[in-house]
Amino acid sequence: MKYLHTMVRVTDLDRSLKFYCTHLGLENMGRFDIEEGRFTLVFLAPPGQPDAQIELTHNWDPETLGEGRNFGHLAYEVEDIYATCQKLSDAGIVINRPPRDGRMAFVRSPDNVSIELLQAGEPLPAAEPWVSMENTGAW
Amino acid sequence: MKYLHTMVRVTDLDRSLKFYCTHLGLENMGRFDIEEGRFTLVFLAPPGQPDAQIELTHNWDPETLGEGRNFGHLAYEVEDIYATCQKLSDAGIVINRPPRDGRMAFVRSPDNVSIELLQAGEPLPAAEPWVSMENTGAW
Numbered sequence: 039m040k041y042l043h044t045m046v047r048v049t050d051l052d053r054s055l056k057f058y059c060t061h062l063g064l065e066n067m068g069r070f071d072i073e074e075g076r077f078t079l080v081f082l083a084p085p086g087q088p089d090a091q092i093e094l095t096h097n098w099d100p101e102t103l104g105e106g107r108n109f110g111h112l113a114y115e116v117e118d119i120y121a122t123c124q125k126l127s128d129a130g131i132v133i134n135r136p137p138r139d140g141r142m143a144f145v146r147s148p149d150n151v152s153i154e155l156l157q158a159g160e161p162l163p164a165a166e167p168w169v170s171m172e173n174t175g176a177w
Numbered sequence: 178m179k180y181l182h183t184m185v186r187v188t189d190l191d192r193s194l195k196f197y198c199t200h201l202g203l204e205n206m207g208r209f210d211i212e213e214g215r216f217t218l219v220f221l222a223p224p225g226q227p228d229a230q231i232e233l234t235h236n237w238d239p240e241t242l243g244e245g246r247n248f249g250h251l252a253y254e255v256e257d258i259y260a261t262c263q264k265l266s267d268a269g270i271v272i273n274r275p276p277r278d279g280r281m282a283f284v285r286s287p288d289n290v291s292i293e294l295l296q297a298g299e300p301l302p303a304a305e306p307w308v309s310m311e312n313t314g315a316w
């Protein structure tokens with residue numbers, strides 16, 4: 039067996055593509071607009087890791103997605119967790135769990151999918167503004 | 178950035194390991210029992226694909242997980258979708274969406290995480306009992 043993807047539903051495709059691609063850095067691996075089914079699928083993957091995809095499903099007719107706790111989060115390793123969080127913060131994305139420890143942060147997608155960011159290798163030395171930043175909401 | 182895992186919470190760890198490993202075929206990549214936090218993490222991946230992990234989180238104290246629709250499913254490609262579904266069915270797992278088309282099936286984990294199974298390559302020729310099997314519940 040082979041892992042293909044984790045599927046997440048998105049209510050606003052443009053906003054989600056901005057979040058996952060422009061801000062988070064995933065690459066668009068293919069988009070399928072299915073007129074008969076009235077939905078669009080977009081497959082995204084980290085650069086150089088084409089087999090680790092997420093599938094965005096956007097149903098054209100409005101729907102309420104809600105959230106449960108059986109699915110927890112998507113986790114990505116990043117080169118510089120402070121630079122990543124600064125970039126996300128500059129884009130108006132709340133850093134729900136700031137990387138106070140130089141190691142781990144959590145943000146949420148526009149549809150409240152929890153995203154864990156982990157520093158590659160050793161934790162970074164503690165640094166402001168992160169070390170003094172409190173949690174915001176849940177993740 | 179690099180994909181690390183999709184995390185899912187599980188209420189019954191033994192039952193979930195039976196589902197994901199014994200029945201579905203994922204391999205155990207590491208288990209961490211965290212006494213202080215009263216939780217256990219188990220990392221699973223398909224054979225030969227160690228970077229495509231799921232993380233099972235089991236909190237030792239009882240919790241209600243519920244389910245939302247923002248997270249959709251985990252998708253895996255399989256060599257023989259009929260053989261996989263037969264094995265799952267023999268283990269008492271409901272095939273919510275049988276592979277009537279020789280191509281796609283859906284089952285649910287013990288905590289209602291939706292799992293998509295896709296036939297590798299071309300769809301298999303239509304075959305009983307699958308082609309006559311109706312859907313069961315949602316997925």
